[in-house]
Amino acid sequence: MRRAEVDEAFRSFVATRHTRLLRAAYLLCGDHYLAEDLVQTTLVKLYAAWPRASRADSIDAYARRVLVNSHRDELRRPWRRERPAEHLPDDAKHGLGVEVKVGVDGEHDDLMEALRRLPVGQRRVVVLRHYWGLSVEETAADLGVTTGTVKSQTSRALAALARVLSAHQPASGGMP
Template identity: 65%
Template sequence: MRAEEKGGRVLRDEEFGAYVAARRPHLFRSAWLLCGDSHRAEDLVQETLAKLYVAWPRVSRLDTVDAYVRRMLVNGHIDEGRRPWRRERPTAEPPDSPSPGLGAEEDDDLWAALRALPAGQRRVVVLRHYWGLSIEETAADLNVGTGTVKSQTSAALASLRRILSPELAGTSTTHDDPGENR
C-alpha cells in the first residue's frame, strides 16, 4: 500500500473510530427505544454503522453528521419492520438485558409503556424527547408533516402519562386555579 493511501485510510479510520466511540452508546439507546430489544438494537446499530463507514468520506464533511446518522438509524428500523420475519411476535418474551442508564424496574416500565404505543408514535417520542429534536426536524426525519408530529406527540404523551403515572392521568397539566374545577 502506498504511503498516501495508507495515511488517508488511517486518518479516515481514526476519525470514524472517534465518532463511533463518542456516539455509539447514544445510538444504541435510541435503537433500543425504537425496537425494545437489546439484540435487535445492537443489530440495528451495527447495520447503521456499517453503512456509515462506507459513506464516511462524504458524511464526515457534513455539518450535521448526527442528523444523517439518526436518519439512517430510523430508516433502518422502518425497513427492518417491513421484513416479513420481523412481523412475528412471540407470545411470552424473556426480559432483555437492562438498557444503559436505567435500573431494571425503570427499564421494564419504560419499555412496557413504549411498547404500548403504535410504532409511529414511538418514533416521534424517541426523536422528540430522547434526541431532543424540534417538531420540524422530527417531521423531516420521518418524512411526515409537522401536524402529524404534533398530533402523534400529543397522543403518545397522553398514553405514556396514563401508563406510567395513572394517578396523574386525570389531572390537568395547565396552571389553573385548583378551586375552579370543584
C-alpha cells in the same frame, strides 16, 4: 482525505456516539438483541457513506436518520412479523450484557412497556423529540414527515404514555 484518516474519523465518531445510538435503538425496538443489530446495520451504512456523511451539516442528524430508516426497513422484513414467545429462558432476558438505563429502577420496565405499546410512528417521534431532544422541525426532517405529523404524533404518544404510566403509579392518599 486518506483512508487511514477516514477510518480514524469514523472510529472516533463511533467511540463517542455508540452508547447513545444503542440507547436510541433500544427505545425504538424495545429489545437488546434487535437494538444491537440495528446499531450495527446503522454503522455499516454510515461507514459506507462516511465521506458524504462527514461533510453533512450534522453527522449526528445523518446517523439518526440512518438509524430510523434502518429501523423502518427492519420492520418491513417478513421475519420481523414473528410473535415473541411468552416465556424466555433466563439467559435470554438480559441481552448481550448491554444494560440500557432509561428510567430509575422499576420505572425502566414500566417505561419500556409503555413505549412498546405505542405505534411505531409515535415511538419514533417520542425517541427523537424526548430522548435526542430534537425540535419539531428536526424530527420532521429526520423522519421525512411534516411538522404537523410530528406534533400530532407527539401529542397522541404522550397522552398514551401518561395513561399507561399513571395506571402503574400507586394511588396516593391517606392510610388504609
